[in-house]
Amino acid sequence: MRLRNKPWAKEKIAAYPQYIIPQPEQYKGRWHELFSNGHPIHIEIGTGKGRFITEMAKMNPHINYIGIELYESVIVCALDKLIENDLPNLRLLNVNAKDLTNIFAKGEVKRIYLNFSDPWPKKRHEKRRLTYRTFLELYENILVDEGEIHFKTDNRGLFEYSLVSFSQYGLVLQYVSLDLHRSDFEGNVMTEYEQKFSEKGNPIYRCEVKYRKPMS
Numbered sequence: 001m002r003l004r005n006k007p008w009a010k011e012k013i014a015a016y017p018q019y020i021i022p023q024p025e026q027y028k029g030r031w032h033e034l035f036s037n038g039h040p041i042h043i044e045i046g047t048g049k050g051r052f053i054t055e056m057a058k059m060n061p062h063i064n065y066i067g068i069e070l071y072e073s074v075i076v077c078a079l080d081k082l083i084e085n086d087l088p089n090l091r092l093l094n095v096n097a098k099d100l101t102n103i104f105a106k107g108e109v110k111r112i113y114l115n116f117s118d119p120w121p122k123k124r125h126e127k128r129r130l131t132y133r134t135f136l137e138l139y140e141n142i143l144v145d146e147g148e149i150h151f152k153t154d155n156r157g158l159f160e161y162s163l164v165s166f167s168q169y170g171l172v173l174q175y176v177s178l179d180l181h182r183s184d185f186e187g188n189v190m191t192e193y194e195q196k197f198s199e200k201g202n203p204i205y206r207c208e209v210k211y212r213k214p215m216s
């Protein structure tokens with residue numbers, strides 16, 4: 001992506017290794033050492049400019065948050081928020097979600113947030129959708145038993161596709177809203193995209209699903 005990866009962003013990321021962790025594979029199986037506590041770990045994939053994960057980390061100091069974003073020139077905006085707030089329970093990773101199993105061991109992550117993931121509407125790009133079955137398999141390999149995915153989007157096509165994908169994979173639907181901002185759901189934290197799309201009057205779709213407990 002020519003527009004998104006810029007040398008200045010790379011330099012800024014390199015200047016803050018305490019916030020955007022270089023070579024995160026080194027922490028596989030021992031992320032709790034990095035946070036110096038045993039609190040549960042929640043990750044957001046495609047964290048973008050970081051508003052959601054920063055606000056969540058401020059509100060929930062007993063949860064460790066990790067924001068994952070592919071593009072350097074986008075994650076630097078999340079980095080700015082982290083520098084400003086200096087939150088001990090939030091770290092960022094500039095990696096592709098395809099590499100999740102090199103970074104986290106099975107059972108290290110309790111919850112995954114997918115907020116306004118790119119819809120990739122063309123059928124030939126289906127495999128890039130973050131709710132495609134190969135991603136669901138990756139998530140299963142890092143989550144605790146009965147780990148959760150919380151998913152929000154304004155894109156109805158992606159939402160319907162994802163509900164089918166979750167169901168075909170055997171995930172259990174725990175919550176669904178077809179119009180989050182006019183529902184009784186409490187404590188919603190808006191993302192940058194959510195703000196933009198909801199201001200246009202678009203309904204926001206949201207669901208929570210969990211993996212089934214493996215048979216013993």
Ligand SMILES: C[S@@+](CC[C@H](N)C(=O)[O-])C[C@H]1O[C@@H](n2cnc3c(N)ncnc32)[C@H](O)[C@@H]1O
Nearest residue numbers: 046047048069070096097115116118191192193
């Ligand atoms: C539409 S934006 C939404 C950003 C943010 N979650 C929000 O709601 O404001 C989707 C983000 O996901 C990131 N992304 C897409 N595929 C990814 C992947 N495979 N790994 C990590 N990040 C990814 C994109 O770079 C982009 O910043």
